[in-house]
Amino acid sequence: MKALEVQGATKRFGGLVAVNNVSLTVNQGEIFSVIGPNGAGKTTFFNLLTGIYAPDEGRIFLFGKDITGFPPDRVAKEGVGRTFQNIRLFGAMTVLENLLVGMHVHIRVPYFHALFRTPLAQREERRAKEEAERLLAYVGLLHRKDELAKNLPYGEQRKLEIARALALKPRLLLLDEPAAGMNPKETEELQAFIQRLRAELGITVVLIEHDMRLVMRISDRIAVLEYGSKIAEGTPEEVRKNPRVIEAYLGKGAAGGAA
Ligand SMILES: Nc1ncnc2c1ncn2[C@@H]1O[C@H](COP(=O)(O)OP(=O)(O)OP(=O)(O)O)[C@@H](O)[C@H]1O
Secondary structure, three states: OEEEEEEEEEEEEOOEEEEEEEEEEEEOOOEEEEEOOOOOOHHHHHHHHOOOOOOOEEEEEEOOEEOOOOOHHHHHHOOEEEEOOOOOOOOOOEHHHHHHHHHHHHOOOOHHHHHOOOHHHHHHHHHHHHHHHHHHHHHOOHHHOOOEHHHOOHHHHHHHHHHHHHOOOOOEEEEEOOOOOOOHHHHHHHHHHHHHHHHHHOOEEEEEOOOHHHHHHHOOEEEEEEOOEEEEEEOHHHHHHOHHHHHHHHOOOOOOOOO
16 A cells, blocks of 8 residues: 655746656655755655645645645645654643643634533543643653653654644654654664654654664655756665765765766
8 A cells, every 4th residue: 555656746936846756655654755955955855745735747646635735734634744853842831731732633622612611622622631641651751741841852853742742643753853863772772753643643654854873773664856856866875875875975986987
């Protein structure tokens, strides 16, 4: 089963082609990485997948359903969760509150009930809180629930962001540089955590990552972007040996003269 299929996606900003005719397939249950030098188009590619931009050309399918042009809230409802390159937590809110904010898409209380805090609204709130606490326990942050998000160590803030994305019960999770700013120990924990999400929740994961050690260890397959185009795709071993990839990262001639 294909979790994600991108066919010829292109996104232009004026004269700049940020994503150029990119096609790729991510199978259900895979951990798939998108790598490439700075400015290669990775974040723009994620923005296409999550509906922040509609592609100028091409189509995007999620579990076989054409979601091309869907706005972000509809993409989220279809089961795509996401974290951002820069942590986007509400620092002055508690850990628990940050999760509850993330869950609001799933809480459906008619306006009247919410306004007057009727028994139905209170029941829904209680249910949401229990679910948030369950999720915090799952990611190992329950003991932090009443702390302000800004006071958590960096690795735990990233984890909280992932937990918030999980609150929407995604089938596909997009992580934009999850290891950025982490020390080696935090990165190792992150790797185990992502693998656990796949093993226990069956979530398909696509990540953008600059930490090559993590990418090579965690990925089933990798796609490499350069100047918006996909220049390689394969297993970590295949990508590591690919002369075009070596050149893209290290400059011309680095691959021993291979064109
Ligand atoms: N909203 C925008 N308007 C104009 N140009 C943009 C916009 N967003 C991205 N770009 C340009 O598109 C290209 C790809 O940028 P993008 O951020 O997708 O790359 P990236 O691979 O994620 O880079 P990094 O690894 O540095 O995050 C860059 O040249 C960037 O300047």
